[in-house]
Amino acid sequence: LFDHPAHPYTRALLSSIPSMDPDHRTEVxxxxxxxxxxxNPPSGCRFHTRCAHAQALCSERVPTLSPIEQGQVASCWMHVADSGHTEAPVLLKEAA
Known part of the structure; x- marks a missing residue:
């Protein structure tokens, strides 16, 4: 989770941790x-109203919990193959 945060909200939370090093302070x-x-949560992904990666799909449907890597999972359309999100992986279809 800390080495490879998959969900945009997790990345935002981890980037908000204060640093005592003046060269690595969060400015923005x-x-x-x-x-x-x-x-009264928003429709679709509850984080879409604050997510820099949000697309129309994110406000329309709740994302599924999907495996990412090394036993890690995330509930984000960016990680669901062929979900329609422009950053999602695309599965290659075999030729018939």
Missing amino acids: PPLAGDPPNPI
């Missing part, structure tokens, strides 16, 4: 906007 907040209302 990793997330913009307000957290979603937990009583």
Whole structure:
């Protein structure tokens, strides 16, 4: 999780950890906007309103939990093959 964060929200959370090294201080907040209302969450991925990678698909459908690598999983359309997200992997179809 710490070495290879897969979900954009996880990457944003980890980048917000303060550094005592003045050469590695966070100058720009990793997330913009307000957290979603937990009583009335947005449709689709609950993080899409604050995600730099969000696309129309993200607001329409809840992402599935998908294996990434080394037993790691993420609930993000960017990691679901052929999901329609432009950053998702594409499965090559065999010729008939």
